[in-house]
Amino acid sequence: MARAVEDHWQGPLSGLVVTRYGHCVPTRRIEVVEAAHPVPDAAGEHAAGRMMDLLAGVGADDLVLCLISGGGSALLARPAEGITLAEKQALTGALLRSGAAIGEINCVRKHLSAVKGGRLAALAAPARLVTLAISDVPGDNPSVIASGPTVADPTTLAEARAVLARYGIAPPPAIAARLNDPAAETPKSLPPGEYRLIATPQRSLEAAALVAARAGLMPLLLGDALEGEAREMARVMAGIVKSIRAHQQPVPMPAVILSGGEATVTIRGQGKGGPNAEFALALALALKDTQGVEAIACDTDGIDGSEDNAGAVITPDTAERARALGLNLESYLNQNDSYGFFNTLGDLVKCGPTLTNVNDFRAVLVR
Template structure:
């Protein structure tokens, strides 16, 4: 088992390895080699049970011939700062790995493979979760080159050179693979909706696959929340607006804060002064990007309280420093490791406006 630092747990028979996330390190390199060794020499009479959740793209770096760990670190850093959706990032990562894109399954010598997947990707494509180490299929080099060009991504020169020189895969083995999604964002929203109904609050589930710039997605949520509060459509208050998926933040400055913190600060500004809403946005694994919070709480007073604490909330958002602004008003949501990862969870509780 491979997980991020601080997320390991004592096990009697399972070896637990820890490595860096979201930018890989040498411990991840060793973990990838350990997994490759574990499946080598297996045959048709063997069964591999693969428990996969998000994060494996970074936790299992395995640079192909001609590339180094440093190259993969620079690649991951560039992708994380690009604002590209996770599906695009993981499609690209598959071309720079000796383990992802089904390659680990191909190394298993014809062994039967059972994938049990906790999905953290919009749409629940099993091959996109952790870049699919045991799920057959990967894009051709030409497809990846087209993705990079279409989005204007600035990736390390060594990686681009490798991609141009990379021959297309030959006919890959067809391993015996069974795949099941055992947890997902849709299931988390369904559970939240059931709980809201039990409390007498109408649930309004938008989607489990929302993507886009966090601050812009927040503005859409703010508009829908205001519509429900003031016009009672599509549901009258009290109502809770629920959504999931994975937003992104295109980094322009070196502030602190992940996508959920950025979403919340943008929402707090858009609905400043409104007494009828309270909101939570968090990454279900307990870590919002690279910080120590899962996400944040905001309400109609958050922006004013940030100013009272001596910070400008709009400037903090523009400088990609939502973490510092929300920390100043005790707005950070801290859970520690949760033991799961079905991506982002957002809930906006909408009451009836006074007056």
């Protein structure tokens, strides 16, 4: 995004962006630094602090251009006063393991941050503020994308406390105190600014549907807002597959089922793997006796959770090859070890950083 701005910008330009380790590209005028995701680190904290310092000098004649994409909640990591980075890291890890939806996680993050939940926009006043955003969240809600640093926040301290209670997460005293302090509420109104969505999950799915139709497949577009446990999502998808094969409903074969959204995983086992690979493993298990099905499930940024894969593929013989190698699909699923399962089969998708992020992408081919 920074390089695209440089390539098309005329006039004075300077700035700073933070991206994930390994996702940097060469730029000329905008400085790029790298930090950790999905659990924040000191590099992200330092970058957010530097951005706050840059905004301290802007005036009414300045233009502040914010480039926002998924991952910003972790990368733009400046804990609110009184909270340490270690405390925020531990809480973020607990939320990611809990199975909480992205909106719930970001509700908590916003109330513990010095920059998210509209606070960055407040720092930018009185300059003109324009945000260009790539959405990675169901519904494209600007207050959820990267935890909404440039828009007013509709969520409340009470909702953040309720999220932690819902998932049985006991915060340390400093975080508990902040979530109970009315003065720590996020901004509910801000000076006028401009916010443009330049890429969204729904647009990517519609583009995939056009490609499928040109290839002679009937696309079934389930939309960009699917949320919930990856394995539960897979069971529902398997039911649709079986209906297509048995009854040619809701669409006739050959068909491809396309969906986006944000799958989550409640970690109970000791394995490795993100939500997309877990979805693929659960789908393979649910369809182990069904013929003619292939699927891919990937995170569009190229990283599924915290491993080095974007996701995984299943083929019509996934279950058969697993049995030949002595791999028990159910045992691997119970251990949340989708990475180990598909790595053994050679069916992980490893594409490296894609340099975009429009959330999860799933395609299930039925023929």
